[in-house]
Amino acid sequence: MTAECCGYPISIFFIVVNEFCERFSYYGMRAVLVLYFRYFLLWDDDLATSIYHAFVALCYLTPILGAIIADSWLGKFKTIIYLSIVYAIGQVTMAISTIHDITDANRDGTPDNFTFHIALSMLGLILIALGTGGIKPCVAAFGGDQFQEHQSRQLNTFFSVFYLCINAGSLLSTLITPVLRAQECGIHTQQQCYPLAFGVPAVLMVISLVVFIAGSGMYVKTDPEGNIMWSVCKCIGFAIKNRFRHRSSSYPKREHWMDWANEKYDKLLIAQIKMVLKVLFLYIPLPMFWTLFDQKGSRWTLQATTMSGDFVSILISTVNPILILTLVPIMDRLIFPLIQKCGLNFSPLKRMTVGMLFAAMAFVSAALVQIEIDKTLPNFPSSSESQLKVVNTYSTTLNVTISPNEHLLIESFGVQLHTSKHTYSTISCMFVNDFSLIHGEQWCEFSRKFGFGASYTFLIPSTVFSDDCESITEVEDMKPNSVHMALQIPQYFLITTGEVMFSVTGLQFSYSQAPKNMKSVLQAGWLCTNAVGNIIVLIVAELGKLPKQWAEYLLFASLLVAVSIIFSIMAYFYTYIDPAEIEAQVRKEQGLEPEEMEKETLEMEEKDEDQKNEQGVKQTKI
Numbered sequence: 078m079t080a081e082c083c084g085y086p087i088s089i090f091f092i093v094v095n096e097f098c099e100r101f102s103y104y105g106m107r108a109v110l111v112l113y114f115r116y117f118l119l120w121d122d123d124l125a126t127s128i129y130h131a132f133v134a135l136c137y138l139t140p141i142l143g144a145i146i147a148d149s150w151l152g153k154f155k156t157i158i159y160l161s162i163v164y165a166i167g168q169v170t171m172a173i174s175t176i177h178d179i180t181d182a183n184r185d186g187t188p189d190n191f192t193f194h195i196a197l198s199m200l201g202l203i204l205i206a207l208g209t210g211g212i213k214p215c216v217a218a219f220g221g222d223q224f225q226e227h228q229s230r231q232l233n234t235f236f237s238v239f240y241l242c243i244n245a246g247s248l249l250s251t252l253i254t255p256v257l258r259a260q261e262c263g264i265h266t267q268q269q270c271y272p273l274a275f276g277v278p279a280v281l282m283v284i285s286l287v288v289f290i291a292g293s294g295m296y297v298k299t300d301p302e303g304n305i306m307w308s309v310c311k312c313i314g315f316a317i318k319n320r321f322r323h324r325s326s327s328y329p330k331r332e333h334w335m336d337w338a339n340e341k342y343d344k345l346l347i348a349q350i351k352m353v354l355k356v357l358f359l360y361i362p363l364p365m366f367w368t369l370f371d372q373k374g375s376r377w378t379l380q381a382t383t384m385s386g387d388f389v390s391i392l393i394s395t396v397n398p399i400l401i402l403t404l405v406p407i408m409d410r411l412i413f414p415l416i417q418k419c420g421l422n423f424s425p426l427k428r429m430t431v432g433m434l435f436a437a438m439a440f441v442s443a444a445l446v447q448i449e450i451d452k453t454l455p456n457f458p459s460s461s462e463s464q465l466k467v468v469n470t471y472s473t474t475l476n477v478t479i480s481p482n483e484h485l486l487i488e489s490f491g492v493q494l495h496t497s498k499h500t501y502s503t504i505s506c507m508f509v510n511d512f513s514l515i516h517g518e519q520w521c522e523f524s525r526k527f528g529f530g531a532s533y534t535f536l537i538p539s540t541v542f543s544d545d546c547e548s549i550t551e552v553e554d555m556k557p558n559s560v561h562m563a564l565q566i567p568q569y570f571l572i573t574t575g576e577v578m579f580s581v582t583g584l585q586f587s588y589s590q591a592p593k594n595m596k597s598v599l600q601a602g603w604l605c606t607n608a609v610g611n612i613i614v615l616i617v618a619e620l621g622k623l624p625k626q627w628a629e630y631l632l633f634a635s636l637l638v639a640v641s642i643i644f645s646i647m648a649y650f651y652t653y654i655d656p657a658e659i660e661a662q663v664r665k666e667q668g669l670e671p672e673e674m675e676k677e678t679l680e681m682e683e684k685d686e687d688q689k690n691e692q693g694v695k696q697t698k699i
């Protein structure tokens with residue numbers, strides 16, 4: 078028996094703490110990455126965001142590599158350890174690359190050799206992407222491996238707790254690392270403390286590794302059954318070739334195209350490949366969910382900048398993990414059991430479909446908010462129009478006639494300009510609460526809150542310093558943003574509800590439907606849907622947008638509704654399987670008589686017993 082606490086294997090504790098620290102490390106580093114590119118390496122916005130997105134996409138592509146290493150070569154346990162070491166080295170490299178003093182020979186506070194810092198940080202990022210992506214499919218699957226057959230309820234809860242840890246880690250780090258960056262540090266000169274902001278995630282990654290190793294004696298570890306991925310590729314290749322060789326109608330059809338590998342390959346391997354392919358086929362429409370989800374960080378952020386309210390950056394980076402932390406327990410403890418009590422079968426694939434519909438609703442909500450915002454935005458001249466601004470500083474109303482037939486009334490601002498020299502300047506500022514005009518010993522000070530998004534013109538008469546500051550007139554050219562950011566909360570709520578139904582269920586589903594020797598591979602397939610979604614966002618951003626933002630939101634919502642309908646049809650034809658049962662059945666069909674199976678089981682048990690004795694831990698799982 079594995080050591081248990083409240084029905085859960087104790088080893089799970091080490092795995093969820095490891096996940097918490099790893100996600101703290103990953104999201105903490107990500108929270109300050111663009112700022113590092115922008116203000117330390119002095120890259121422009123475009124380069125900074127492109128490299129950032131390329132890095133994120135790479136992090137979701139490397140799981141395939143990690144899964145192949147785990148399922149075909151090292152096993153999950155060793156893969157997690159080795160790739161975590163790579164990951165920690167990457168984080169440390171990244172932190173070192175941010176120490177400006179290393180190349181600041183002239184001690185002016187800026188690095189003198191940018192090539193050094195860029196090369197080091199790119200090396201760090203590649204190692205991090207390899208590490209974080211590589212271990213991701215293995216950690217979730219390794220966690221699942223710790224449960225025994227009678228613990229299926231606890232297994233489902235594990236995936237929810239796993240997701241909670243991801244979000245608790247990300248929430249804390251996105252709050253902490255920007256604060257660390259804002260500190261000042263340095264040897265020769267005091268600068269923004271990037272080494273601390275990147276150093277703390279590096280320390281957390283080392284802690285994550287130590288915690289994982291600490292649980293070593295308690296884990297159920299399954300060894301890979303040879304180079305499974307290579308066997309899978311060869312088997313699929315043979316089935317295709319064999320099918321092509323027997324394409325003539327004189328050959329009888331086979332139930333599944335993979336059955337054309339029967340001549341050469343083990344029935345069990347063919348059955349396992351069929352299980353994996355069935356699930357991977359089902360995943361084809363799923364990237365669309367992530368395409369919408371990932372726009373939280375781009376389009377929705379831009380939407381927030383056209384709204385009023387002071388909590389832009391905090392709202393954007395924390396609202397999703399905060400909602401996850403509240404919604405996961407509510408769904409698990411209240412909503413899903415309630416639905417079950419009502420006699421409804423809310424199967425995993427149905428949950429995922431509903432999750433997609435929630436994400437679509439989130440985009441409808443975003444479109445409605447956008448329509449409200451558009452009402453308050455100034456009308457800019459179109460390509461066939463010009464904008465003419467006439468500032469009447471005369472004391473009475475003047476008529477202005479624009480040839481040939483436009484006639485406008487210009488109200489006076491009641492100010493007369495006595496100076497013949499006019500200097501106009503435009504200043505764009507953030508968080509302006511006051512400003513002063515200073516001339517010699519005299520000054521005029523204005524203290525008031527200027528609204529975000531607003532544009533003002535100040536008309537300053539030449540007499541201002543000899544007369545009084547009151548003679549300055551303020552004109553509001555553009556109204557401040559008036560639609561409050563709180564209106565974005567429903568769309569965040571809807572997309573996060575969708576995420577809980579879609580993403581947490583997807584994790585569980587990918588684990589439960591995978592054969593024992595390909596659990597990491599299927600987890601990697603699941604993570605790939607996220608990578609493809611990210612890439613679609615990048616392409617969409619490059620291709621440009623519809624003229625009206627609300628129309629684009631509605632377009633995405635409709636696309637996701639269409640995709641969820643396709644997915645629900647595919648799901649209708651999907652039969653849930655118990656991979657272990659199918660494997661046992663195939664063995665039986667293969668002629669492995671019950672006694673032989675028993676013998677095989679006994680041999681495996683003996684092997685396990687030896688392993689346990691080596692580890693000094695009692696376990697019965699085969």
Ligand SMILES: CC(C)C[C@H](N)C(=O)N1CCC[C@H]1C(=O)O
Pocket residue numbers: 104243244247248397398401576580607
């Ligand atoms: C974007 C949030 C900080 C994290 C998000 N709620 C989340 O948990 N995930 C987004 C992609 C999958 C999952 C993760 O594993 O980070």
